[in-house]
Amino acid sequence: MAENEPALIKVASSAQAGEAAFTLQYKNRFLYSKYNPQKSVMQAIQNLELLPETLVLAFSPALFYGYKELKEKCQAAKSDFLCVEADPLLHAFESQEIIRQDLAASLLPLDKNNPQGLNDFFNGSPKKFRRVIRLDLSAGAALAPGFYKSFFECAQNIVAAFWKNRLTLVRLGRLYSKNLFKNLPLAASSTPFEALEGTVEKPILVCGAGESLDELTAFAREKRPKAKEGAAEIKQTFFTLAVDAAVPALSAAGIKIDAIAATESQWAIEKAYIGLAQGQKCGQDSGPFIFFDLTSRPQIARRFYKNSAFYFSEFDNNNFLSRLAKNSLLPKIAPPLGSIGLTAVYLALLLRKNDSVPVYATGLDFSFSAGRTHTHSSAQSKALSLLSNRLYPAQNLAAAFGPGSQKLFGKDGRPVWTTKNLSAYAALFKDYFKGAKNLYDAGKSGLELGLEKASLLGVLNDEKSKKAAASKDLGLSSHAAASNAFGFANAAGTCADTERVQKVRQFLAQELYDLRALADLLSKGDSSKFRDKNISLDEQISRSLSGREYLYLHFPDGSAPSLERSFLTRVRSQIDFFAKDIETALAAAQV
Numbered sequence: 001m002a003e004n005e006p007a008l009i010k011v012a013s014s015a016q017a018g019e020a021a022f023t024l025q026y027k028n029r030f031l032y033s034k035y036n037p038q039k040s041v042m043q044a045i046q047n048l049e050l051l052p053e054t055l056v057l058a059f060s061p062a063l064f065y066g067y068k069e070l071k072e073k074c075q076a077a078k079s080d081f082l083c084v085e086a087d088p089l090l091h092a093f094e095s096q097e098i099i100r101q102d103l104a105a106s107l108l109p110l111d112k113n114n115p116q117g118l119n120d121f122f123n124g125s126p127k128k129f130r131r132v133i134r135l136d137l138s139a140g141a142a143l144a145p146g147f148y149k150s151f152f153e154c155a156q157n158i159v160a161a162f163w164k165n166r167l168t169l170v171r172l173g174r175l176y177s178k179n180l181f182k183n184l185p186l187a188a189s190s191t192p193f194e195a196l197e198g199t200v201e202k203p204i205l206v207c208g209a210g211e212s213l214d215e216l217t218a219f220a221r222e223k224r225p226k227a228k229e230g231a232a233e234i235k236q237t238f239f240t241l242a243v244d245a246a247v248p249a250l251s252a253a254g255i256k257i258d259a260i261a262a263t264e265s266q267w268a269i270e271k272a273y274i275g276l277a278q279g280q281k282c283g284q285d286s287g288p289f290i291f292f293d294l295t296s297r298p299q300i301a302r303r304f305y306k307n308s309a310f311y312f313s314e315f316d317n318n319n320f321l322s323r324l325a326k327n328s329l330l331p332k333i334a335p336p337l338g339s340i341g342l343t344a345v346y347l348a349l350l351l352r353k354n355d356s357v358p359v360y361a362t363g364l365d366f367s368f369s370a371g372r373t374h375t376h377s378s379a380q381s382k383a384l385s386l387l388s389n390r391l392y393p394a395q396n397l398a399a400a401f402g403p404g405s406q407k408l409f410g411k412d413g414r415p416v417w418t419t420k421n422l423s424a425y426a427a428l429f430k431d432y433f434k435g436a437k438n439l440y441d442a443g444k445s446g447l448e449l450g451l452e453k454a455s456l457l458g459v460l461n462d463e464k465s466k467k468a469a470a471s472k473d474l475g476l477s478s479h480a481a482a483s484n485a486f487g488f489a490n491a492a493g494t495c496a497d498t499e500r501v502q503k504v505r506q507f508l509a510q511e512l513y514d515l516r517a518l519a520d521l522l523s524k525g526d527s528s529k530f531r532d533k534n535i536s537l538d539e540q541i542s543r544s545l546s547g548r549e550y551l552y553l554h555f556p557d558g559s560a561p562s563l564e565r566s567f568l569t570r571v572r573s574q575i576d577f578f579a580k581d582i583e584t585a586l587a588a589a590q591v
Contacts, residue, residue, distance in 0.1 A: 006062075006093040011037060024062050024138070026090065031062050031138040041066040041137055045073060048135065055129040056081035057155060059148050060090065060140030064097055067105060070135070080127060081135075083107040084151060086144040113147070115154050122158050123317060128559045130163065132156050165336075166559060169316060172265065173554035174574075175295075176315055179265050180550075181578070181585045182298035184329060184508065187310035188500035193291070193332035193350075196309055199488040200351045203358045203459070205238035205442070208341045209245035210365030212443030213375040215456060217253035231255050233460055238360070241348050242288075243340045244272045246363055249375045251275070256288075259351075261344035262300065263293040263313060273300055289488075291347055294331060302588070313343065318549040327507055337432065339425040341366075345433060351488075355437040360454055365446025366426040367408065367416035411441075411448050418447060505586060512582045515575050518544040522572040538563050545571070550578065 006026045011034055023032040033039060045066045050056070050073060058070065061083045074081050083105050085091040091110050098105050108117065122129070132155045134148070141148050169176075207213055220230035231254040234240065242250055244262045248271075251257070262269075276287055292301045294312040301308065310331040314321065324330045332350075337343050341364040348359045363375060408423075410416040418426075430450030433439060440454035517530040521541055525531075532540050545551070545561045551574045552558040552567070561567075 005089055009034075011035065022063065026087075026140070027143065029139065031060075031140050032065070037063075038065045042069065044135060045069050048073065048133075050074065050077035050079050050133075051131065052078045053128065053130040054079040055132045055155070055159070057132060057134050057152055058083045059134065059136050059151075060085055060087075060138045060143075061094055061105070061107070062090065062097075062138035062140050064094070064101060064103060064105060064137070066137065067101075067103060080125075080129075081106075082121065083137075084113065084148075085110075085140070086113060086147045086151075087140065090140055090143075113151070115158075118151070118154055119158055122155075122162065126560075128162070129159055132159055165316070169553055169558070170556055171554075173316075173550075173558075174577075175265050177550035177553065177578070178581050179295045179298050181508070181581045182588070183292065183294050183296070183301055183310065184504050185501060185585055185588045186292075186298070186301050186305040186308075187294060187331050188329075188504045190292075190305050191309045193309040193311050196488050197332075197350050198353050200239045201353045201357060202239040203237065203360065204348045204352055205234075205240050205456075206341075206344050206348050206359060206361045206364070207240060207242040207246045207250060208344070208361070208363030208365070208443075209243055209249065209375050210363040210367075210443065210446055211369060211375055212365050212445045213246060213249060213363035215444055216362060217249055217255065217376065219457060219460070220253040220255050237460055239351075241344055241351070243344050243363075244269055245340070246375065247272045247276065247288075248274070259289045259291060261291050261340060261347055262296045263340045263343055265293075265295050265297055267297065267299075269297060270300060273303075276304075293334075293343075311347065313337070316549070316553065318553070319547040320549045323547050324507075327503070329504060329507060335432075337428065339366075339428075342425060342429055342432065345429075345439070349436060349439070358438040358440060358454075359436075360440045360442040360456065360459065361449070361451070362443040362456060364429070364443060364449065365410075365416070366422040366429070367410060367418040367445075367447050369414075369416060369445075408447065410445050411443075411453075412445050414445065416446065423447065508582050508586050512579060512586070514544065515548075515579050515582070518548075519572060519575040519579075522568055522575075541568070551575065 004027055006024055008022045009025050009030070011021050011023055021037055023030050023034055023037045025031070032041075042065070046069075048056075048070075054074075054077065056070065056074060056079065058081050061067070070081055083094070085094055085107065088110060091107070094107055097103070098107060108121065111117065112120065132152070134152045136142075136148075205216075207216070216234070220234060222230060235256045239258045240250070240255065241259045241261060242257050244260055244264060247257060247260060287304070287307065290301075290304045290308040292305070292308055292310050294310055295315060301310075311334045312330050312332065313334050313336050315336055321330070325333075334343060334346055337346060341361075345359065345361055345364070349355075352359060404419050405417050406419070406423075407415055407417055426447040426449065430448070434450055436451075439451055441449045441451035442454045442456040442459070443449075517528075518541070520528045520530050521537070521544065526537060531537070535543075541563065542561070549558075549561075551571050552561060555567070555570060557567070
């Protein structure tokens with residue numbers, strides 16, 4: 001056997017009550033004691049305090065000492081464990097041990113020793129774990145301490161993110177599903193997002209609603225008396241993609257918005273669209289083009305869908321959404337980034353012709369100063385002004401000094417305030433967009449985004465000089481490619497697709513029929529006219545619930561379906577709610 005391969009070493013049998021005992025030698029070290037190999041492992045398992053729904057990460061199991069005891073303890077606590085090995089030679093040895101000892105151990109494959117593999121494990125597990133603990137089953141864990149530390153932290157983050165997402169779904173899950181049904185016909189009638197990918201040749205300016213947007217709007221206002229020179233320069237230089245909350249501020253400064261990223265599902269965002277022009281025909285340039293999330297507020301989407309495209313932020317991983325995808329009813333799927341600012345940057349990277357087209361981000365601060373939360377002239381800033389009086393000035397000091405806020409220093413060295421959610425979005429931004437080519441941070445304030453910095457006014461001046469030189473020397477604009485009314489070069493696709501709309505109608509009609517059948521089953525049981533006598537009632541109800549997670553996704557215990565009476569009673573009450581929404585969506589889908 002090679003010197004660096006795992007080698008079994010027999011030790012004194014007296015330590016094992018007459019049984020042959022072995023330790024394992026690898027890389028010039030013993031992975032167990034030479035005198036009593038199982039003692040420390042068994043003691044660690046005995047001292048382990050397990051709460052229900054815990055995942056034990058059993059690192060470097062080697063000879064699988066304590067496997068049976070750990071399995072019994074997990075079963076008693078309604079928990080489970082996963083064996084993980086980082087070393088390739090040890091992993092191969094442990095795979096053979098599983099076969100030799102005839103164990104049912106779950107050893108994570110080597111190619112799954114990464115965040116994606118761990119995420120796949122959690123998604124594929126029928127159990128929903130509430131916590132993760134670490135247990136080193138041998139000294140092999142000391143051979144790769146950095147890996148095991150990162151792996152354990154990643155598992156903790158995944159579990160925390162799942163339950164954080166569950167809290168969001170409890171609060172907003174029903175609204176997401178309701179909006180999705182109502183927006184499906186609108187998405188089928190709008191321009192496919194894929195037709196617009198890779199069509200923007202101008203530099204893209206992504207505008208959030210943070211305070212750093214003030215630099216851009218101030219530039220436009222300063223030159224506004226001079227035939228609106230500032231706004232004209234911005235329009236000529238950039239393809240402006242704004243988050244919906246930034247629309248009032250940009251409009252007030254006279255800046256023409258080329259496109260809007262809209263993801264908010266609640267009614268409060270409607271203030272951002274007051275006074276916004278809307279086209280009456282597909283492609284009519286009377287207002288900005290809008291990218292709607294499939295879960296965004298349908299009352300807004302219905303007004304602007306003729307000049308819009310839809311995408312879908314996958315808010316959950318469930319069978320209902322899989323059914324929509326298999327029927328080609330879902331638009332472009334975007335990752336669930338949580339923040340409209342991150343989503344807008346993601347969309348911008350898809351829209352640019354190639355990665356040589358620069359994308360600049362401003363207004364994505366993920367923080368605020370004392371007394372303010374958004375850029376000037378935003379709906380939030382206007383509301384403060386409207387409600388102010390001599391006793392209550394136009395300031396929101398509670399945001400900075402209330403519970404949950406923390407003081408940090410921004411990229412410009414000045415103090416800013418943020419929250420756990422906002423700082424988490426900033427951290428996600430840095431992680432998700434690291435390595436993106438020609439993506440620049442053009443905002444002067446706010447939290448660090450991990451991008452190369454760019455001066456917005458410097459970019460405007462540089463582009464102005466380039467255009468002047470190009471016009472003088474060649475008589476051409478630096479962005480002379482043919483574009484449609486909204487700035488998408490050579491965009492294809494139509495705004496109305498009768499076949500897609502008809503497909504949505506058929507899906508919704510079948511879903512409505514199946515919901516009414518399920519309601520009848522839940523109300524009448526075996527006497528229901530929809531009863532299938534070839535299977536049990538419970539089985540038929542389970543099949544009917546399968547792929548309809550929207551009925552219970554927002555329940556506190558809605559991570560999985562149940563046949564308990566209290567659960568089914570609540571499901572029955574939701575059927576009427578969603579049936580009405582589907583009827584509304586069907587009426588809107590008339591061809």
